[in-house]
Amino acid sequence: MNKFMNLIGVKARNALKIKIDTKIKNKVLNDYALLLDKEKKNILIQNKKDVNLAKKNKIKENLINRLSINPIKLKGIQVSIKKIVKLKDPVNVTLEKWRRPNGLNIKRVSVPIGVIGVIYESRPNVTSDIASLCFKSGNPVILKGGSEAINTNRILANLFRKALKKNKVNENYIQFIDSKDRKMVDIMLSKMDKFIDVIIPRGGKNLVKRVQDFSKVPIIGHLEGLCHTYIDKEAELKMATNIVYNAKLRNTSICGATETILMHEKIVKKFCNPILKKLEDNNCKIYGDNFIKKNYSGTLYPAKEKDWSTEYLTAAVSVKVVKNLKQAINHINRYGTMHTDSIVTKNKKTAAQFMTNIKSSIAMHNTSTQFADGGEFGFGGEVGISTNTLPPRGPVGLEQLVSYKYEISSQGKIRD
Incomplete structure (x- = not known):
């Protein structure tokens, strides 16, 4: 097994040595999008196998939703690939240049990060998104x-390799570990640091925690998406209602879904019933503190301490009343996961204070947290959302998948 994985590592490093022209990159990606359409029937048949087995194994409904592909989702995957084609190639771009008094000409130039290992769960679209983004940014990828x-x-993955082969590009730019054996993950994390430059985990808390605990390779990733929407005392009711409903229920299984609603105490009596009733009427379970309990006329479950740090990933939400902006910020910085947090308010100064002081990688004003997505940011897609303090942070798209180097030239200068 070690030999097999080492061979994958060697193939990836060899692929990295090959520099590919932007026109060829885009031709590969366009051919891949065409193959997804041509092989649509086969893709849906293979997906049906996975879904049926998941149901047989009694996997949770929200995970089955993530797993399922239908013609609309498949069309969405193709659209994402075509968006990536249109984006500027991020490799070999002069980011900055200057001339020093000592005679040195200095350029900072973008380069690929190297070989990227991605460990992910449930979502098959991750395969196509990541393969496309990594290829366009010049990074060979190992997918598990x-x-x-x-x-x-x-x-x-095989269709991407087919597109590579058609264009006479090393197929090993994209390698898929075709095994259910979890030991493969352990080898990637602990024994492939000579081959893999960075690991990106995409999945639930247990997977990401395991990667963080055992990886000898640097990581780009997030542990959880515990997102908040704070309704300020100067919020507009209709806007707050629409934003909260969308942020919680548009898609409950994504990491950008709001899990906790914070309300300023001065608007609770007016706001809590219309906002929470709309959620409850759409089968959302509500956990609230004592202040909410006194004011909400619907069904409420008492919020416990653990609710403030729970990523539900289903139709459930915790609701807390805060005395002021500072208390809202303190709550988010204590219980949040530096993913995405939003404030609803008409006061621009309050919004600026909120966005400056929360630790989140994505701070929002009068916006649904469900926009925490590389595609929505104009990145064409994402390999994940990073909550690391060090860059890259937020959605990791094409421009975040490159590093840089300095190129120095002079007219024979030597140092005194």
């Missing part, structure tokens, strides 16, 4: 998807 999506991931 979850066993629950192995049939779908296999066909999506």
Whole structure:
């Protein structure tokens, strides 16, 4: 098994040595999008196998939703690839240049990060998104998807390799570990630091925690998406209602879904019933503190300490009343996961204070947290959302998948 994984590592390093022209990159990506359309029937058949097995194994409904692909989702995958084609190649770009008094001409130039290892669960679209983004940014990628999506991931990865082969590009720019054996993950994390430059985990808390605990390779990733929406005393009711409903219920299984609503005490009597009733009427379970309990006329479950640090990933939300902006900021910085947090207010100064002082990688004003997505940011897609304090932070798209180096030239200068 070690030999097999080492061979994958060697192939990836060899692929990294090959520099590919932007026109060829875009041709590969366009061919891949066409293959996804041509092989649509086969992709849906393979996905059905995964979904049926997941149901048989009694996997949670929200995970099955993530796993499922239908013609609309497949069209969305193709659209993402075509958006990446249109984006500027981020490699070999002069980011900055200057001339020093000592005669040195200095340039800072973008370069690929290197070989990227991605460990992910459930979502098969991650296979196509990451393969496309890594390829365009010049980074060979080793993909280890979850066993629950192995049939779908296999066909999506093989079709990318087919597009590479058609354009006479090293197929090993994209390698998929076609195995359900979890030991493969352990080897990637602990024994492939000579081959892999960075690991990106995409999945639930347990997977990301395992990666963080055992990886000898640097990591870009987030542990959880515990997002907040704070409704300020100067919020507008209709806007707050629409934002909260969308932030919580548009898609409950994504990491950008709001999990805790904070309300300023001065607007609770007017705001809590219309906002929370709309959620409850759409089958959302509400956990609230004592202040909410006194003011909400619907069904409420008492919030416990653990609710403030729970990522529900389903139709459930915790609601807390705060005395002021400072208390809201303190709550988010204590219980949040530096993912995405939003304030609803008409007061621009209050919004600026909120966005400056929360630790989140994505801070929002009068906006649904569900916009925490690389595609929505104009990145064409994302390999994940990073909550690391060090860069990259937030959605990791094309421009975040490059590093840089300094190129120095002179007219024979020597140092005194």
